[in-house]
Amino acid sequence: MYPLNETHDPALQSWVESAQQPGTDFPIQNLPFAVLRRRGTPEPFRGGVAIGDQVLDLAAVLRSGALQGQGELVQAALQAGAQSSLNALMALGAPAWSALRLALSRALRQGSALQTGLQGCLLAQSEAEYALPARIGDYTDFYTSIHHATNVGKLMRPDNPLLPNYQWVPIGYHGRASSVIVSGQPFKRPQGQIKPPDAATPLLAATRRLDFELELGAYIGPGNALGEPIALAAAEQQVFGLSLLNDWSARDLQAWEYQPLGPFLGKNFATTVSPWVLTLEALAPYRAPLERSSDDPAPLPYLDSAYNRLHGALDIELEVALQTPRMREQGMEAATLVRSNSRHSYWTLAQMVAHHSVNGCNLQPGDLLGTGTLSGPQPQQAGALIELTLGGRQPLTLPNGEVRTFLEDGDTVWLRGCCQRPGVARIGFGECAGTVLPARA
Amino acid sequence: MYPLNETHDPALQSWVESAQQPGTDFPIQNLPFAVLRRRGTPEPFRGGVAIGDQVLDLAAVLRSGALQGQGELVQAALQAGAQSSLNALMALGAPAWSALRLALSRALRQGSALQTGLQGCLLAQSEAEYALPARIGDYTDFYTSIHHATNVGKLMRPDNPLLPNYQWVPIGYHGRASSVIVSGQPFKRPQGQIKPPDAATPLLAATRRLDFELELGAYIGPGNALGEPIALAAAEQQVFGLSLLNDWSARDLQAWEYQPLGPFLGKNFATTVSPWVLTLEALAPYRAPLERSSDDPAPLPYLDSAYNRLHGALDIELEVALQTPRMREQGMEAATLVRSNSRHSYWTLAQMVAHHSVNGCNLQPGDLLGTGTLSGPQPQQAGALIELTLGGRQPLTLPNGEVRTFLEDGDTVWLRGCCQRPGVARIGFGECAGTVLPARA
Structure with missing residues (x-):
C-alpha cells in the first residue's frame, strides 16, 4: 500500500x-x-x-x-x-x-x-x-498460522487436525484488553481449574502448563462506524502499525474450559506487548507474497485481491528466547528456542481487518489485533511450547542442560523481530520481555 | 449482601x-x-x-x-x-x-x-x-443457565447435550465492547460467511438466522488489580448493578465460525443494553436460593459459600416481546414470546466475578458481564429463538397469524424485567428495545 x-x-x-x-x-x-x-x-x-x-x-x-x-x-x-x-x-x-x-x-x-x-x-x-502505546478499547486475537493450527489440532485430533472452516474463515476471538501489559512487567503464574486426565473432578491450582505464544500485534487507526464494513482494499489504511505480542497461555486451564465458547481464563491473566510500534510504511520494503499451495481454496471475494496475493504478507523474522533463573545465575544469555517468520501466515493483516468488520463490527483507534501464534512450516519454527514439546511429551534441553516442557517460575521469555533483505535497511522491533512470578500464595 | x-x-x-x-x-x-x-x-x-x-x-x-x-x-x-x-x-x-x-x-x-x-x-x-451507562472497557458474556446450555447442546449433541465442564466452570468468553449499544438504537442485519449444510463451500450473505438472547448485564464497581483475585465473599461488592441485555446472535455465522475459538462475528455486530442500572441494594429484597438438584456436584470451594447457596440467586421476572412491521401497521402491541426468571441460573453473579478473577484477571469500573441467555426449565421459558423453534424447525405463530423462525427486517424486540413479591415494592428495569434494519445493500 x-x-x-x-x-x-x-x-x-x-x-x-x-x-x-x-x-x-x-x-x-x-x-x-x-x-x-x-x-x-x-x-x-x-x-x-x-x-x-x-x-x-x-x-x-x-x-x-x-x-x-x-x-x-x-x-x-x-x-x-x-x-x-x-x-x-x-x-x-x-x-x-x-x-x-x-x-x-x-x-x-x-x-x-x-x-x-x-x-x-x-x-x-x-x-x-x-x-502501553495505546488505550486498548478491544483486543482481538486471530489464528492466522495454518502451521500452528495444524500442530495444535494434531495434539487433539491426530487424524483430522485442521477444521473445515480454517481455509475459509480468518478465525479470531475476543481477548481481554485490561490485562494487556507492556514489556518488562512481570506477572504471577495464574491459578485456575485444572482437570487432570485421571481425576474424576477438577481442582483449583496454579497452572502447570504455562506457555508463551509468538505473535505480532496490530494497532487500529481511524476505524469504521458500526454497520459499515471495511473493504479489503482499504483495510491496510486502518492499521497504524505492528509490535510484538506474547499471548501467555495456561494450557491446562484452557483445555478444561474452552468448550464450547473458546479460551477465557487460560489466556486473560496477561498478554505482553513490546513498547515500539513499527508503522506499515516503515515495513513497506518487506512485503511478501502470500504462501499458498495449489490445493488451497481461493478465498471468498471479500478476502481476495491481487495485491493481497502478491504483497499481502510481511517478511518479518521472529524469535523466542528463554532465560531461566539458573542461566541468569550462571551469567548465560537467553537461549533461542524458536526462529520463525510472519510470511508463513495463512491470512494477512488486510484479511484480518476486512473479515473482522464484514458483519459491521466497529473497530476503533487503538484497538489491538493479535495475529495468533506465528509458527512456520518447520518443527523448530513452532511458536509455542505446546507445539515444540508435542503437548509436553518431549522436553526441550537448554544449553546448560536444564530441561523445560512448560515455563517455570523465574523464567524470562523474550520475543524479538527484525526485517532484513539485501539492499534494504535492516529494521527491528526491539524486545518484548516478560518474567513469570510465583503463583499467589 | x-x-x-x-x-x-x-x-x-x-x-x-x-x-x-x-x-x-x-x-x-x-x-x-x-x-x-x-x-x-x-x-x-x-x-x-x-x-x-x-x-x-x-x-x-x-x-x-x-x-x-x-x-x-x-x-x-x-x-x-x-x-x-x-x-x-x-x-x-x-x-x-x-x-x-x-x-x-x-x-x-x-x-x-x-x-x-x-x-x-x-x-x-x-x-x-x-x-450507555458506562464506558465499557471489557465485556464478558457468561453461559449461566443450565437450561439454555442443555437446550442448545441438544440441537448439536442430542445424546450428550451438557459438556462435562458445565457444572464445574462458570463458562464465559470475551465479547466485543465497541458494539454495545443502548436501547432504541437500531442495527443492520449483519452479513458474514454462511455454510449451508448441503453446500460444498461457504458464501458471503446476510444472516438468515438472526436471533435475540435474553440476558442480564452486570456493571463492575471498583474492580481488582492484575494478579489479585476477588474472593467469592467480596464479589458482590464489585457489582454496581444490573440492566437488561440482548445478545443479538447470527446463528448461521456462529455455527460456521465457532470452532475452535468460540463466537466472534456471529455476536459482535451489536449487543443492546437497557439504559437503567438497578443497584444490587435495590434488588436486596429479591434474593433467592440457588436452584440445585441433589445430583449436582458441589462447586469447588472458591465458588461455594452458605450465603451463595441460600441467597446467591435473584428473583427477577423476565420477558421477551416481539412486534413485527405488520403488527405495527395493524396497531397491535408486541406479543410476548418468552417469560423466564433469572433465579433459574446455575451460576450466580458472585460466582461469575470470583471465577473471572481467580486467575488474576483484572476487572475495572464499568466493565460489563452478561449472564448468558436466562432460559428457565420450561420450554416457554427459553430465552432465544433457536431454543423456542428447536433450531428453526418449529416456527412460532404470532397472534396475528404471522410465523417466525428467526427475526425479519423491521422486527422490534423488547426485553423487560421486574421484581415483585408480596409485601415488597415492585421494581422494574424499564425497556431494552432494538429494531432490525435491512442488511447493507
Whole structure:
C-alpha cells in the first residue's frame, strides 16, 4: 500500500550516531513510536520515536517548535503524538502518519538544519520507562498460522487436525484488553481449574502448563462506524502499525474450559506487548507474497485481491528466547528456542481487518489485533511450547542442560523481530520481555 | 449482601406522584441510574435517577446544592454520578452507592424539605435521550443457565447435550465492547460467511438466522488489580448493578465460525443494553436460593459459600416481546414470546466475578458481564429463538397469524424485567428495545 520513498533509502544516515550502529533495531529508516517517560520520575507519559539508542521525545519536539512550518498535517500529527497515548495519532489516519514520518526522517538526517533544535529533545532508551502505546478499547486475537493450527489440532485430533472452516474463515476471538501489559512487567503464574486426565473432578491450582505464544500485534487507526464494513482494499489504511505480542497461555486451564465458547481464563491473566510500534510504511520494503499451495481454496471475494496475493504478507523474522533463573545465575544469555517468520501466515493483516468488520463490527483507534501464534512450516519454527514439546511429551534441553516442557517460575521469555533483505535497511522491533512470578500464595 | 433498610420500606411514597402509579417500574424503592440528556439538544450527557415517569438530573442536583450537608460520601457520589458516564460512580464502591441511595430516598420522599429545591432538577423520561451507562472497557458474556446450555447442546449433541465442564466452570468468553449499544438504537442485519449444510463451500450473505438472547448485564464497581483475585465473599461488592441485555446472535455465522475459538462475528455486530442500572441494594429484597438438584456436584470451594447457596440467586421476572412491521401497521402491541426468571441460573453473579478473577484477571469500573441467555426449565421459558423453534424447525405463530423462525427486517424486540413479591415494592428495569434494519445493500 505504501510506495517506497526517500524515508526508506538505505543510504540515509542520522546525526544521532547510534542509529548507524550495525545491528541496531532503530536506524533512521525505522522511526517506530512508543509512549514513555524518564524512568523513576513522575513526568507525564508522552509519545516518542526511536532513533539508534535514543528516543526523540515528541512532547519536547512540540514545545521546541522545531517542526513548525512543516505544514498542518505534521503539526496535527505531532500534537497527537505528544499525548499520553497514541490513540489520537492513530485516529488521524495514514496521510498524517506519513507526513510526520517524512518530517522526522528529514529532521533526523545528517546535515539537517534542525539538529541543534532537536538535540535537547533526545532521551536515552536506557533511561526510559514505557507505557502501553495505546488505550486498548478491544483486543482481538486471530489464528492466522495454518502451521500452528495444524500442530495444535494434531495434539487433539491426530487424524483430522485442521477444521473445515480454517481455509475459509480468518478465525479470531475476543481477548481481554485490561490485562494487556507492556514489556518488562512481570506477572504471577495464574491459578485456575485444572482437570487432570485421571481425576474424576477438577481442582483449583496454579497452572502447570504455562506457555508463551509468538505473535505480532496490530494497532487500529481511524476505524469504521458500526454497520459499515471495511473493504479489503482499504483495510491496510486502518492499521497504524505492528509490535510484538506474547499471548501467555495456561494450557491446562484452557483445555478444561474452552468448550464450547473458546479460551477465557487460560489466556486473560496477561498478554505482553513490546513498547515500539513499527508503522506499515516503515515495513513497506518487506512485503511478501502470500504462501499458498495449489490445493488451497481461493478465498471468498471479500478476502481476495491481487495485491493481497502478491504483497499481502510481511517478511518479518521472529524469535523466542528463554532465560531461566539458573542461566541468569550462571551469567548465560537467553537461549533461542524458536526462529520463525510472519510470511508463513495463512491470512494477512488486510484479511484480518476486512473479515473482522464484514458483519459491521466497529473497530476503533487503538484497538489491538493479535495475529495468533506465528509458527512456520518447520518443527523448530513452532511458536509455542505446546507445539515444540508435542503437548509436553518431549522436553526441550537448554544449553546448560536444564530441561523445560512448560515455563517455570523465574523464567524470562523474550520475543524479538527484525526485517532484513539485501539492499534494504535492516529494521527491528526491539524486545518484548516478560518474567513469570510465583503463583499467589 | 445488602441488609434491608429504610430505602426498601414498601410504604414509602414520593412527592413525585407518578412514582406511586400502579405498575410503574420506578417507585422510590428502586432509584436506578442512567446517563442521559434532553433529546434533540446538544446538552452534555449526565447521570440521572429514575423516579416514576421522571428523571432526577444529578448534574442539576449537584448545581442546586440541595444535597450539601449530607456528608462527604454523598457529595463524592453525587459529583461522580453527575458526569457523562457512571464509571467514576462505579469506581467509588458500595459505601458511596449506598450513601447516595439513602440521601436520594430521603430527598424524594413525601414531606422532604428538599422538594422545592429538587423540583427544578426533574426531567420527563419521555423527553430523555440515553447514552450507555458506562464506558465499557471489557465485556464478558457468561453461559449461566443450565437450561439454555442443555437446550442448545441438544440441537448439536442430542445424546450428550451438557459438556462435562458445565457444572464445574462458570463458562464465559470475551465479547466485543465497541458494539454495545443502548436501547432504541437500531442495527443492520449483519452479513458474514454462511455454510449451508448441503453446500460444498461457504458464501458471503446476510444472516438468515438472526436471533435475540435474553440476558442480564452486570456493571463492575471498583474492580481488582492484575494478579489479585476477588474472593467469592467480596464479589458482590464489585457489582454496581444490573440492566437488561440482548445478545443479538447470527446463528448461521456462529455455527460456521465457532470452532475452535468460540463466537466472534456471529455476536459482535451489536449487543443492546437497557439504559437503567438497578443497584444490587435495590434488588436486596429479591434474593433467592440457588436452584440445585441433589445430583449436582458441589462447586469447588472458591465458588461455594452458605450465603451463595441460600441467597446467591435473584428473583427477577423476565420477558421477551416481539412486534413485527405488520403488527405495527395493524396497531397491535408486541406479543410476548418468552417469560423466564433469572433465579433459574446455575451460576450466580458472585460466582461469575470470583471465577473471572481467580486467575488474576483484572476487572475495572464499568466493565460489563452478561449472564448468558436466562432460559428457565420450561420450554416457554427459553430465552432465544433457536431454543423456542428447536433450531428453526418449529416456527412460532404470532397472534396475528404471522410465523417466525428467526427475526425479519423491521422486527422490534423488547426485553423487560421486574421484581415483585408480596409485601415488597415492585421494581422494574424499564425497556431494552432494538429494531432490525435491512442488511447493507
